[in-house]
Amino acid sequence: MKTDEMSRNKPDRPDTARANRRLRLCGTASALIIAVVVLTGNCVSVPTGAYEPAARVRVTTTAVAAPEPGVPSKPDVSPDPDEPRTAVTDPQRLELQMRIVAAAEELLRTQQFVVRGHRYNNDCTGTILAIYAMAGIRLVDLFPRYTGGGVQRLHGIAVDHDLLYHSELPQPGDLIFWDNTYDRAGDKKWNDLLTHVGLVLSVDSSGTVEFIHYDYSKGAVKAWMNLTDPDTHIRSDGVIVNSPMRMRSHRYLNPDEWLSSHLYRELGAMYLIEL
DSSP states (O other): OOTTSBOOOOOOOOOSHHHHHHHHHTSOOGGGOOOBOBOOTTOOSOOSSSSOOOOOOOOOOSSSBOOOTTOOOOOOOOOOTTOOOOOOOOHHHHHHHHHHHHHHHHHHHHOOOEETTEEOOSSHHHHHHHHHHHTTOOGGGGGGGOOSOHHHHHHHHHHHTTOEEOOSSOOTTOEEEESOSSOTTSSSSSOOOSOEEEEEEEEOTTOOEEEEEEETTTEEEEEEEOTTSTTOSBOTTSOBSSOBOSOGGGGGGOTTOOBHHHHEEEEEOGGGOOO
């Protein structure tokens, strides 16, 4: 990704005991190499049925992307060599992550966005909310505390609960946040932060992440991302390494940045939230 496109301040690793405990729980577990990422390259609509969003804020910058009010600039996503990758030891957390993955697989199969009588919108945010609700976590109950679009609200929740981090090997149930998946502001500039979100399903031995996200024309689908090989779309054997994420009609703004790996922002271990 081009670092001169926007300001990228790498978020500090949380250094409180509580935050460190959370991130340690988010370590690599061989039983949990499955990770669910709800990753929607074309999350152009904001849910309206599941909550009442505030009016969309338009970015009005001249050249370099400036964050919308309440939206931090894109962080540096260079791998952190000091990031702890210890095994998950809390069986309740492990079970919860497995429940989230199972819920995502169920949503993929049924395309059902009604959970316990509550209808979630058919978009990237609604996909996340429905999956977590199926797993017993009603993130939608926190939405009235935040403003902006659905992705911004999810990101705000992750910020307030110290759940954001970066790794080339995300964990099951992690949210994946992307920037610039489409020209949200409609100003033909590369300045649209937090435009899409997904959820991790699995990570293979090569670092390819399988995730779930909402495609505006296909519904909830699986896609792939590999942060260790960010510029490969499809291998010579036909295996997808990084799925397209930028809307095709909007790629003229920056034709070199269009894959899931290019537009990746950071991860959110939302299953560690304390409601």
